[in-house]
Amino acid sequence: MYMVREDTTTENSDEMQKIRTALIGYGSVGEKMHAPLITVCPDLELVAVVERRQEKSKEKYPSINIFRSLEDLLEADAADxxxxxxxxxxxxxxxxxxxxxxxxxxxxxxxxxxxxEAKELKRIAEAKxxxxxxxxxRRWDGDIRTIQKILAEGILGRIVHFESHFDRFRPQLAENWREKDVPGNGITYDLGTHLIDQAVMLFGKPDWIYAEIxxxxxxxxxxxxxxxxxxFGGIKARLTASVLSKAPVPKFLVLGEKGTYIKYGLDVQEKAFKAGELPEGLNWGLEDAEAWGELHLENTYMTYETERGDYRLFYQNIADAIxxxxxxxxxIEEAITVLEIIEAAFLSNREGRRISFKVN
Structure with missing residues (x-):
């Protein structure tokens, strides 16, 4: 088993309680990340995939059922x-x-x-x-978990500045729906969602937003x-992403009254998923020491060990909650906050001004 379990049920009991899980969509992210994470979770069982035209998922999961639409899957009552x-x-x-x-x-x-739309989904879920x-x-990236630890221990003292980058070099346009003229396209709804969620997780709801998109x-x-x-009060958070950044820039920069934490490079899990590695084993999500971030304090400098990144914890928590x-x-309340910030960011960009973020 890949993580410490917090219950004492027997192996047979765990097997009986496996939650039938269906994946709607089997593109790159579904195939390389969601499906492996579901299959290694001891309380979930991947039983069905919705693929409109192909049966690609059967190559890796021959026992699953293929459905051509969500309607067909729900009518068959094939998953929970x-x-x-x-x-x-x-x-x-x-x-x-x-x-x-x-x-x-x-x-x-x-x-x-x-x-x-998210508020309507929340209403339905709560009613039922x-x-x-x-x-x-990316709440379970090693770097952001490390920053949570640094803040909790007060190593940097009072924080005044938090900077988060997600830069790549992709100068050519891609044949991907995110780059086409469809609702919800673009990098802000993609990487921006992650960076905003991490900032809200650390600091709560912001006082105001200013954005250039x-x-x-x-x-x-x-x-x-x-x-x-x-x-956020006295903390300025700068969140930025570019697809035309070739030179290395910090992934995170955190400034406090006692010093600075700086970290380069992305969490190791994404690269492992893209390489087809299963999220298993004692070394999953561990970063090599040469990639660790640096602490620059008033009279000392040191590398600071990166916490284990572990996306597996997301699906284990879903199973535990069910x-x-x-x-x-x-x-879902947190996701609604992130969407409201994204909406305010687009408004700020259009009008060229700060947008006050009123707590609902």
């Missing part, structure tokens, strides 16, 4: 947990359909395109007593750059 990994524009109608059918639901981030969560896997590549239809400032063993870690 529905995981939606389709383009953003389909998230709301598919999640609503699954919830109304009495199914627990996980939706890939950002959950829906509009915050009002169902689990509804959002795949915010651009299309920088020649011929770009969707936004491919953002620079978003969130103000089985009523633990509370849900990624709540």
């Amino acid at each position: 947990l529905i995981v939606i990994v389709t383009p953003n524009e389909f998230h709301y109608p598919q999640a609503k359909m699954a919830l109304e059918a009495g199914k627990h639901v996980v939706v890939d981030k950002p959950v829906t395109i509009h915050s009002d 007593g169902l689990i509804l969560s959002v795949f915010q896997n 651009f299309k920088q590549r020649t011929g770009a239809i969707a936004d491919d750059f953002f620079d978003i400032t969130l103000m 089985l009523k063993k633990h509370t849900l870690r990624v709540k």
Whole structure:
């Protein structure tokens, strides 16, 4: 078993309680990340995949059932947990359909395109007593878990500045729905969702938002750059992402009255998933020492060990919440806050001003 379990049920009891899980969509993220994470979770069983035209999932999972639509899967009552990994524009109608059918639901981030849609999903889930969560896997990146530890221990003293980058070099446009003229496209709804969620996880709701959101590549239809400032009392958070950044820049920069933490490089899990590695074993999510971040304090400098990154904990928590063993870690209320911040960021970009963020 890959993690310490917090219950004392027997192996046979665990097997009886496996939650039938279906994956809606089998694109790159569904195939390389969601499906492996589901299959290694001891309390979940991947029993079905919705693929409209192919049967690619059967190559790795020959025993699963293939359905051509969510409607067909729900009519067959083939699963208890529905995981939606389709383009953003389909998230709301598919999640609503699954919830109304009495199914627990996980939706890939950002959950829906509009915050009002997410609020409606929340209402349905609560009325039916169902689990509804959002795949915010990057809460379990090793670097952000390390920053949580540094802040909890007060190593940097009072924090004044938090900077988070997610830069890549992809100068050529891709044949991907995120770069086409469809609702919910662009880098802000993609990487921006992760960075905003991490900042809200650390600091709560912001006082105001200021954003610059651009299309920088020649011929770009969707936004491919953002620079978003969130103000949390005396803490300025700068969140930015570009697809035209070739030189290394810090992934994180945290400034406090006692010193600075700086970290380069992405969490190791994404590269492992892309290479087809199963999320198993004692070394999963561990970063090599040469990639650790640095602490620069008043009279000393040191490398600081990166915590283990572990996306497996997301799906274990989903299973535990369904089985009523633990509370849900990624709540729909938090996803709604992230969407409201994204909406405010686009408004700020259009109007060129700070947007006050009123707590609802």
